[in-house]
Amino acid sequence: MTKLLKTASKDTAPDTVPPRRAGKKERTRQEIYRTAMRLFAEDDYDKVTIEDICAGAGVAKATFFLHFAGKAALITSFNEEITQSMAERLGEHDGTAEEQLVFLASVFEEAWRDNATVMRKMLSEFMDQPAKHLVATDLNKSVIDLVASILRRGQERGEFRPSFTPEVGAAAIVATWSAITAWWQEHPDTDTSAFNSEFLDIALNGLKVKDGSRK
Numbered sequence: 001m002t003k004l005l006k007t008a009s010k011d012t013a014p015d016t017v018p019p020r021r022a023g024k025k026e027r028t029r030q031e032i033y034r035t036a037m038r039l040f041a042e043d044d045y046d047k048v049t050i051e052d053i054c055a056g057a058g059v060a061k062a063t064f065f066l067h068f069a070g071k072a073a074l075i076t077s078f079n080e081e082i083t084q085s086m087a088e089r090l091g092e093h094d095g096t097a098e099e100q101l102v103f104l105a106s107v108f109e110e111a112w113r114d115n116a117t118v119m120r121k122m123l124s125e126f127m128d129q130p131a132k133h134l135v136a137t138d139l140n141k142s143v144i145d146l147v148a149s150i151l152r153r154g155q156e157r158g159e160f161r162p163s164f165t166p167e168v169g170a171a172a173i174v175a176t177w178s179a180i181t182a183w184w185q186e187h188p189d190t191d192t193s194a195f196n197s198e199f200l201d202i203a204l205n206g207l208k209v210k211d212g213s214r215k
Contacts, residue, residue, distance in 0.1 A: 029067040032057045036074045045071070082111045083142040090146070097154025098204055104147065105177070105196040112181055143177075144170045173203055 035057040039048045050071065054061050068074055086107050093103050147170035154160040180195050 025067075028057075028059060028063065032059060032064055032067055033074060033077055036071070037078065078115075080142050082115075083146055085111065086143075087146055090150075097150050097157065097159045098200075100150050101147070101173070101200055101204075102197070104150065105200060106193065108143075108177055109193060109196060112184075144174050146170075147173050169203075173200075176203070 032053060036048070036053045039052055039056060048071075050061060050064055053071075054064050057064075068077070086104060089107055090100060090104055093100055095103070144167065148166040151160060151164075151166040151169050155162050155166065176199050177196070180199070183195075184190060
C-alpha cells in the first residue's frame with residue numbers, strides 16, 4: 001500500500017528529499033503491479049506482454065525493468081503480498097501452534113479464493129512450464145518460512161516433537177496446500193476447507209492407529 005507523503009516545508013533539509021522520490025518510485029511500482037494483475041485477469045497470462053503492461057500503466061519499458069525482472073517477478077510479488085497479509089493476520093491470532101496452522105489454512109484458502117480469476121490463469125500457465133518446480137519453490141518460499149516459524153514455536157512449546165526440521169515440515173504442508181489449490185482450480189465449486197482440515201489432521205496426527213485406539 002502506497003504511503004502518504006508529508007509536504008516538505010521550505011526549511012526541510014536536503015537529506016529529507018529522497019523519501020519523496022522513494023514514495024514516487026513505490027507508487028510507480030504499484031501502478032505497474034496493479035495494471036498487470038488487471039490484465040492477467042482479463043486475458044491469459046501468456047498473452048499479456050510486458051509492452052501491454054507498460055502501456056496500461058503509462059510507463060516506459062525501461063521503467064518496468066527498474067522494478068521487476070520480468071513477468072514472473074510480478075507473480076512473486078503477488079505471493080509475497082498474500083504472505084504479508086497472512087503474517088499480519090496470524091500475528092493477531094493467539095492460540096496453540098496447531099490452532100494457528102488451522103487458522104492459516106483458512107486464510108490461505110480465503111486469499112486464493114479472493115483472487116481466483118488471476119490465480120487460476122497464472123497457476124495453469126506455470127504448471128505447464130518445464131521449470132515449474134523451480135517456480136513453485138520461489139513462489140512458496142515466503143509461505144514456507146511463515147509455516148516453519150509456527151512449527152518451530154510449536155516445538156519450543158513442547159506441542160510438536162523436536163525430531164523433525166521445521167522447514168521440511170513446512171515444505172510438506174505448503175506443497176499439499178498448493179496441490180489442493182491446483183485441484184480446486186479444476187473443481188471451483190468445491191468447498192476445500194474440509195480437505196484442508198483433513199490434511200492438517202493427517203499431518204499432525206499421522207496415519208497410523210495409535211496404541212490403545214484400535215477398534
